[in-house]
Amino acid sequence: MPPAEELKATPEEIAEARAAEAYWTPERIAEAVPVDSGKAEDNHGNSRTGGTASPGKTLRAPSAFDKRGVATAGVFLISDDDDPQPDPGSRDQFCSASSVASPTKSLIITAAHCLNDNDRFKSLAFAPGWKPDPANPRHGVAPYGIFPIKKGKIWIDGRYLARGPSKADDLDFAILRSGPNSKGEFLENATGMGNELVTLHSAQLSQRNVTLIGFPGASKAPLVCPSTTTKGFDGRFLEIACDSFAPGVSGGPFLRNFDGKRGDIIGVIGGYKTGGTRDDISYSSQFDADVVRLYNQAVNDYQPDTPKGADGMGDAKLWRHATAATSGTFHTDSQKHGDSDLIVKWSDGEMTLYPGDENEGFYTGCKPKQPCEVQLAGPNDLWSEYADVITAGDYTGSNAYDLMVKWVDGEVTIYKDIDETTKLPTSLDQHPANEIKIAQAKSIWKNAKGIATGKYGGNKWPDDLVVRWVDGEVTKYTNVDGDGLHTETQLLPANTLWADNADLITGGDFDGGTDDAHPDYDLFVKWADGKLTIYQDIATRGLSGASTVLAANSTWTHARIVAAGEFGANDWEDDLFVRWSDGEVSMYGNTQADALGREYQLVPPPTGFAPTSTRPDDPCARVCGPELYRRATR
Numbered sequence: 001m002p003p004a005e006e007l008k009a010t011p012e013e014i015a016e017a018r019a020a021e022a023y024w025t026p027e028r029i030a031e032a033v034p035v036d037s038g039k040a041e042d043n044h045g046n047s048r049t050g051g052t053a054s055p056g057k058t059l060r061a062p063s064a065f066d067k068r069g070v071a072t073a074g075v076f077l078i079s080d081d082d083d084p085q086p087d088p089g090s091r092d093q094f095c096s097a098s099s100v101a102s103p104t105k106s107l108i109i110t111a112a113h114c115l116n117d118n119d120r121f122k123s124l125a126f127a128p129g130w131k132p133d134p135a136n137p138r139h140g141v142a143p144y145g146i147f148p149i150k151k152g153k154i155w156i157d158g159r160y161l162a163r164g165p166s167k168a169d170d171l172d173f174a175i176l177r178s179g180p181n182s183k184g185e186f187l188e189n190a191t192g193m194g195n196e197l198v199t200l201h202s203a204q205l206s207q208r209n210v211t212l213i214g215f216p217g218a219s220k221a222p223l224v225c226p227s228t229t230t231k232g233f234d235g236r237f238l239e240i241a242c243d244s245f246a247p248g249v250s251g252g253p254f255l256r257n258f259d260g261k262r263g264d265i266i267g268v269i270g271g272y273k274t275g276g277t278r279d280d281i282s283y284s285s286q287f288d289a290d291v292v293r294l295y296n297q298a299v300n301d302y303q304p305d306t307p308k309g310a311d312g313m314g315d316a317k318l319w320r321h322a323t324a325a326t327s328g329t330f331h332t333d334s335q336k337h338g339d340s341d342l343i344v345k346w347s348d349g350e351m352t353l354y355p356g357d358e359n360e361g362f363y364t365g366c367k368p369k370q371p372c373e374v375q376l377a378g379p380n381d382l383w384s385e386y387a388d389v390i391t392a393g394d395y396t397g398s399n400a401y402d403l404m405v406k407w408v409d410g411e412v413t414i415y416k417d418i419d420e421t422t423k424l425p426t427s428l429d430q431h432p433a434n435e436i437k438i439a440q441a442k443s444i445w446k447n448a449k450g451i452a453t454g455k456y457g458g459n460k461w462p463d464d465l466v467v468r469w470v471d472g473e474v475t476k477y478t479n480v481d482g483d484g485l486h487t488e489t490q491l492l493p494a495n496t497l498w499a500d501n502a503d504l505i506t507g508g509d510f511d512g513g514t515d516d517a518h519p520d521y522d523l524f525v526k527w528a529d530g531k532l533t534i535y536q537d538i539a540t541r542g543l544s545g546a547s548t549v550l551a552a553n554s555t556w557t558h559a560r561i562v563a564a565g566e567f568g569a570n571d572w573e574d575d576l577f578v579r580w581s582d583g584e585v586s587m588y589g590n591t592q593a594d595a596l597g598r599e600y601q602l603v604p605p606p607t608g609f610a611p612t613s614t615r616p617d618d619p620c621a622r623v624c625g626p627e628l629y630r631r632a633t634r
Contacts (some may be wrong), residue, residue, distance in 0.1 A: 007105060009184035017182040020125045020148035024077050026139035029127070032077065032092040033218065034248035035114050061228040063212075063243045065221040069131030069143065071191040072262045073098045073213045073222050076110045077146075096214040096222075096252035097126055097176075098265060099194030102299050104177060105186040107194065108149075110251030111270030112156045112174040113165040124149035126178055128191050132220040140508035144190040145181030153177035155294040156303030162601040164589075166569070167359050170236045172270035172285045175298045195255060195265035199287045205232030207266060211243045211258035212282060213498040214249025214269060223249070230254065230267075238284040245269070246279045252275055254284050262431045307601045312364025312373075315582030316606045321347040325577060326453075327565030328392035328401030328462075330418045331355040333371045335400060339534030340565030341405065343376070343392065343418070343575060349384030351377040351424055356567050360589040361493055361601045362573060372420065380426035392418070393453035393462040396436075396482045401462075404453070404480075410446030412439035414482065438484045447471070454521035454573075456538045466491070466507065466523050466538060472499030474543065491543045501528040508564030508573040511536045511593040522593065524549075524564055524576070530556035534593045547593045558582070564591075582606055 008015075076097035095114035095268035100107040108126050126149065127142040144173045155175045160168040180186050188194050200207070212225040225242030233239040238254060245252075250270055267284025285291075298303065313319075324345040330353055331341050342354045342362060354362035355371035366372035377383060389406040396402055400417040403424075407413065415424060416434040425432055439445045447470040456464035457478035465477040465485075471494040478487050493497060504526040511522055511534070523535040523543075529552040536545035550556060558581040567575035575597070576588040585603035588596045 003351065005187070007186050009180040009186070013179045014182060014184055016148050017146065020123065021146045021182050023079070023123050024127070024146050025123050026133065026136070026141065028092060029075065029077065029094070030218070032094045034246075034562075035078065035093045035095050035250055039446045045431075047272055052442050052515070061225050061240075061242045063223050063225040063245070065219060066224045066410070067132050067221045069129040070213055070222050070224070070261065071129050072195050073253060074126055074128035074130045074142070075140075075215050076108070076114060077125045077127060078114065092471050094215070094248060096248065096269065098213070098251075098253040098255075098268070099126075099128060099187055099191060100175070100265060100295070101188065101194040101196050102295070104299060105188035106178045106180075107148075107152075107298055108147075108176045108178055108187070109197075109253070109265065109268055110161050110174055110176065111268055112172045113235070113270055114251050115154060115174055124176070126176075126187075128187065129221070130215065130220070130426070137220070144187075145183060145185070146227065147178035147181055147187055149176050150179050152304070153298070155297045155304050157290055158307055161305065162293070162307035162604065164360070164598060164600045166510050167361065167600070169271045170285045171290060173268055173291055173294070175294045177298055177301075177398070179396040193262060195253060195262050196444065197287070197291070198256065198264040199289070199292060200238075200266055201288070202232065202235050202286065205235075205238055206230060207238075207256055209257055210240065210266070211241055211255045211263065212245065212252065212269070213255065214245055214252030216244065216246035216279075219248070226258070233272060233283060236286045238286065239272075240282050240284075241280060242282060244497075246284050249282070284285045300568050313362070313585065315378045315605050316585075316603055318583065319579055319585050319603050320581075320583035322385075322561060322579050323347050324390050325561050325563045325579065326390045326392045326403070327563045327567070327573075327577065328403075328418070330392075330401050331371050331374075335419075337419050338566065338571070340567050340573065340575075341615065342563065342565070343390070345383060345387060345390060346379075347384060348379040349377065349381060349387075349426070349478055350379045351383060353420060353422075355420075356565070358567075358569060360568050360587045361602055374420045376418070376422050377424040377426050382426055382428060383424075389448065389451050391451045391453045391465070393464075395463045395480045397461060397463075404451070405442070406445055406448055406451060408446070409441040410439065410443040411437065412443070412445050412485075413437050416482070436482050438480070438482075450502065450505045452505045452507035452523055454523070454538070455509075455519035456507070456521055456540050458520070460519060462521075464521075464539075466505065467493070468498060468502055469501065472496060472502075474498060476538065476542075491538075503528050504559065504562045506562050506564045506576075507538075508576070508591075510534050510564075510572075510574050510591055512572060512574075524562065526556060526559055526562055527552070528557070530554060532556060532596070536593050549591075549594060549596060580605075 047477045076095045078093045097110035126147045133139045157171040160171040207230045230238045230240045252269045254267035257263045269282050271285035272283035327340040341356045344352045353374040363370045388408045391404050399514040405413045414436040450468035452466045473494045474492040476489045506524045520537040520539040525533045531552045533551035561579035563577040566573045576591045578586045584605040584629040587600045590597040
């Protein structure tokens with residue numbers, strides 16, 4: 001990068017700045033909503049949207065709006081095509097951000113949760129010094145101009161991209177590089193020097209003379225909480241007590257020794273679950289070597305990170321050999337809370353139990369104070385050659401999940417009360433004590449092509465089955481138990497649509513309509529053309545309650561395994577595990593009846609994959625989390 005005096009804007013950069021100004025008019029900015037609007041509540045049940053303290057709350061350090069603006073702080077503007085959260089009104093969104101001193105004169109820092117990923121956007125921009133327009137108080141004004149974010153110049157830690165804001169909340173920062181404004185001025189040449197990036201050791205999280213700045217709600221002026229103190233939280237976060245920091249402040253700077261224009265930036269609002277759930281307490285991920293690494297990447301214009309998979313899950317080459325998976329509450333640790341684990345069948349016959357971590361992922365290996373990944377059966381021909389379909393539920397009524405297997409010859413077997421001590425048979429002559437045969441070989445079950453277990457019978461037990469048969473007929477069995485299969489109800493007669501196109505099915509609770517007394521699960525279907533459908537409330541509506549999650553698309557034609565479960569923090573089986581054709585593994589947390597949840601990448605795609613940004617039909621362009629258009633060549 002040449003010295004500052006040699007920086008010169010190109011005609012193309014000036015054209016981009018003019019386009020950004022044309023898009024981000026004062027009227028459009030005034031209509032934008034905070035990225036985290038309405039998402040968080042304080043401990044008194046108040047939405048974090050107000051500008052004053054709630055009754056009964058202890059007031060923290062006083063804050064005040066500075067109508068003069070702050071040169072190095074401003075609003076980070078996110079078009080409705082780029083926002084990280086689906087918005088029913090398709091409205092533009094915003095966060096707070098600030099400039100960082102650098103040789104490029106063009107760096108900005110904000111919270112990572114304000115962005116989808118690091119390589120896809122249409123109209124991101126930064127408006128430093130944002131303040132009220134004296135001529136029109138309803139609007140703000142950008143005294144230094146609008147600075148568009150340069151394409152491909154967003155640096156987010158790869159672990160954050162893979163795990164998302166919940167698991168990687170100690171990495172909730174992003175560095176971006178802007179182009180010049182429409183006058184051809186680079187950011188720091190227009191505003192003066194940016195804030196100096198400073199790191200803190202874990203023992204230094206208690207700091208004095210710290211000012212917090214952000215743009216809450218519809219404010220046109222920065223909210224400034226001056227000269228207060230921070231303290232450490234959980235050894236890896238800054239905590240600050242400042243009044244009235246409501247949604248919109250995410251990404252706002254923690255500035256030490258602020259002189260009214262700039263200071264030492266030691267944090268940004270984000271982390272500890274995206275910055276805090278109360279408007280009088282805010283958090284920042286610790287600024288340490290991780291933020292310095294991103295800063296150096298940005299200064300030197302290095303390639304941004306790509307998602308890094310969850311530790312211990314292996315690589316895509318390994319997961320291409322996963323041939324089936326099913327969820328259930330198996331591990332004794334999971335049984336305490338009713339959370340889901342995953343059993344995976346591999347091409348060599350090995351059967352593996354992955355305990356769920358209640359955070360959209362799994363415990364792998366065997367680490368201290370964590371449940372251990374367990375091999376239920378070593379490689380063998382029995383499971384590799386003859387196990388056709390697996391599913392899981394509590395069929396025997398013991399409050400522990402059982403494994404059901406449909407074998408290629410039509411036999412159906414239940415293995416009761418699976419946990420981390422279970423050893424499954426590995427040869428035809430082995431019949432453990434927990435084995436229960438509920439259908440004989442050469443039975444009609446030889447024609448069952450898909451089985452989804454759920455609470456489809458009106459009671460609290462996950463002991464009901466939806467079966468897709470080879471001729472397209474769909475039937476429901478309720479109250480399956482150790483005595484066998486009982487009442488069968490036809491949901492759909494034989495038909496070519498289901499016979500030829502219903503690729504994958506799994507059962508879950510995606511519509512949030514289930515309660516403990518009257519559960520009514522839903523059926524998820526992945527079709528051959530990539531369309532995703534959820535049939536809501538099978539017990540009461542059969543297959544009449546269809547809702548389209550995604551229209552036909554090329555991305556989901558590459559899904560090879562799906563399994564719904566309670567893998568996240570809520571109490572619903574609304575998290576969707578997916579193994580893709582290239583071995584990539586994803587989790588779509590909190591999937592709804594009409595929309596996929598945020599995507600968490602557990603295993604990245606194979607190295608050497610070249611993403612493309614020309615995928616008009618990619619559904620994850622809007623509804624997913626860290627999505628990198630990475631499936632175009634599968």
